[in-house]
Amino acid sequence: DAGITQSPRHKVTETGTPVTLRCHQTENHRYMYWYRQDPGHGLRLIHYSYGVKDTDKGEVSDGYSVSRSKTEDFLLTLESATSSQTSVYFCAISEADNQPQHFGDGTRLSIL
């Protein structure tokens, strides 16, 4: 299995609080992605990174920011969490943009 670790695996927090999710990889892959998975929507891309300090928005980026200060870590931040951001978040990595993505185990985030 690809070396991808998401933390935390579960989190419950309150509306209005900041939340940061971490994706750590040991594969030295260039590309990293954050997705959210909601019933009826499948996986939707939030943000992605194509190198250190190189990031871009995905389909559902509003309310989220990301940072990638080193190859192995890609952080997803909810500056002020809302109940609509309750979801399961998946991180994925790929060696190149024409290579398959390898997914982490997911983070279940509940915002009350």
Added chain:
Amino acid sequence: ILNVEQSPQSLHVQEGDSTNFTCSFPSSNFYALHWYRWETAKSPEALFVMTLNGDEKKKGRISATLNTKEGYSYLYIKGSQPEDSATYLCASRSNTGNQFYFGTGTSLTVIP
């Protein structure tokens, strides 16, 4: 936003039956089509990455074809087994960005 659609939404087959599903995607500016297998309580696992019109890929009893001119891909499973039970996702990417758009998946249940 790319509209990626999968059909059927769910499928129940008997063990030993062969089956197939469809992924439809916009044919303009096509770059790549991915197939993933997603078992319950696990993370998505890559099956195929397809880029060329007419591509055919095979992995054991699972195979896929790609028609980029008309914007569809078929996934075939020959002699379905209970362990094939999973949700099968496709994702499309255009050549105008690095965003992947996933379909909502086909849920396959193989009845022993």
